[in-house]
Amino acid sequence: MKKIAIILPRFGRYGGVERFGYNLSAALARAGYKVDFICARAEEEPPAGVSVVSVGRYGFCRAGKLFWFVLAAERIRLKGGYDLCISLGKSLNQDILRVGGGPLNSFWRLSQRAWDAGFSRSFKMFRRRVSPVNILINYIEKRQVTSGCRIVCVSHRVRDWMVESHPQLSENLPEVVYNKPDLDLFKPLEPELRSAGRAEFSLTDSDILISTATTNFALKGVASLIRALADLPENYHLHVAGGRNPAKYIRLAESLGVAERVVFLGKVGDMPSFYGRSDIFVLPSFYDACSNSVLEALACGVSVISSRDNGSSFFLPEEQVIDDPADYRLLARMISETAGKNSANVFQWPDDVPCGLEPYLRIVEERLG
Numbered sequence: 001m002k003k004i005a006i007i008l009p010r011f012g013r014y015g016g017v018e019r020f021g022y023n024l025s026a027a028l029a030r031a032g033y034k035v036d037f038i039c040a041r042a043e044e045e046p047p048a049g050v051s052v053v054s055v056g057r058y059g060f061c062r063a064g065k066l067f068w069f070v071l072a073a074e075r076i077r078l079k080g081g082y083d084l085c086i087s088l089g090k091s092l093n094q095d096i097l098r099v100g101g102g103p104l105n106s107f108w109r110l111s112q113r114a115w116d117a118g119f120s121r122s123f124k125m126f127r128r129r130v131s132p133v134n135i136l137i138n139y140i141e142k143r144q145v146t147s148g149c150r151i152v153c154v155s156h157r158v159r160d161w162m163v164e165s166h167p168q169l170s171e172n173l174p175e176v177v178y179n180k181p182d183l184d185l186f187k188p189l190e191p192e193l194r195s196a197g198r199a200e201f202s203l204t205d206s207d208i209l210i211s212t213a214t215t216n217f218a219l220k221g222v223a224s225l226i227r228a229l230a231d232l233p234e235n236y237h238l239h240v241a242g243g244r245n246p247a248k249y250i251r252l253a254e255s256l257g258v259a260e261r262v263v264f265l266g267k268v269g270d271m272p273s274f275y276g277r278s279d280i281f282v283l284p285s286f287y288d289a290c291s292n293s294v295l296e297a298l299a300c301g302v303s304v305i306s307s308r309d310n311g312s313s314f315f316l317p318e319e320q321v322i323d324d325p326a327d328y329r330l331l332a333r334m335i336s337e338t339a340g341k342n343s344a345n346v347f348q349w350p351d352d353v354p355c356g357l358e359p360y361l362r363i364v365e366e367r368l369g
Helices: 015-028 060-081 106-112 119-130 134-146 156-165 168-172 191-199 224-231 248-257 273-277 294-301 312-317 328-339 356-368
Strands: 002-009 034-039 048-056 084-087 096-099 151-152 210-215 234-239 264-265 280-283 303-307
Touching: 002 015, 002 134, 015 034, 015 048, 015 151, 015 234, 034 060, 060 134, 084 356, 096 356, 106 119, 106 156, 151 156, 151 356, 156 168, 156 312, 168 234, 191 273, 210 224, 210 294, 224 234, 224 248, 224 328, 248 264, 248 280, 273 294, 280 294, 280 328, 294 303, 294 312, 303 312, 303 328, 312 328
Parallel strands: 002 034, 002 084, 034 048, 084 096, 096 151, 210 234, 210 280, 234 264, 280 303
Antiparallel strands: none
């Protein structure tokens, strides 16, 4: 039986890459491989056929914890006698590397737009560049790119960013395999359940519900959404899912006179219902490798607007893609024009776009063969 290692700091199902790692380990085990999941900590029991190898994550700062983890994971990899090693994040050596977040330089360049120009932005960028953990991440990223491993990006946008940051990759372009929502879970909501979900928030058929989901309100453009809401009629409402302190954004909504139309829901357990009761899902990200929430909303039959610098916008009509997430007046017009265009059809993945776990199983077979 072939033995495979997967490397990722957290083992669990909360978080996009964590959920992918969990599902990939289960799929490999079902395919007959012996799978070890090398992590710093495990947050739940593994699926059948998967063994969790927890190495801890010690250190007094982020750089120290990352340094400990990559060294400890490498030590386990060397001792384990693995036939194949798959990295889903930061690691020193691997056979297959899934790039789920893009290169650090691209993230810095694009994400800085989420903060107003001036001292605060400049100081933030300065702190990023001198941060020990970012210096370490830059080193690991360059080592991974030049290691000769097989690189798989989660979107065409991420591949573009990787080639911009590491031009040598243009000679042998990384593959692109998109995330795929669980189409059994994420699907259009039954009309009676949709009506009941809206009634819970005193929403009528004449109300337009905008939804968004994120744990990083600044990066994902929540301020732009609140400003856009102030430009829209009073029957437009905004619901925000995500476990982050919203105090700053509540104050913004109050200052614009729309606080009564904005609801911060915190961590939401039933995301299919959250999408299903919405009229439109909007994610004006300043930087996003490939938002799962956009794909999930599409699968739920909800119209979606997102930004050019979100890899998931690959699946959106051009008129529903915004170039500048800070342009809240344009965003308001796009919302007004797009809201209500929901489709009752189940989301159909384009046949020519690799997605989900199957391409990874194929890649594993090719490497082991």
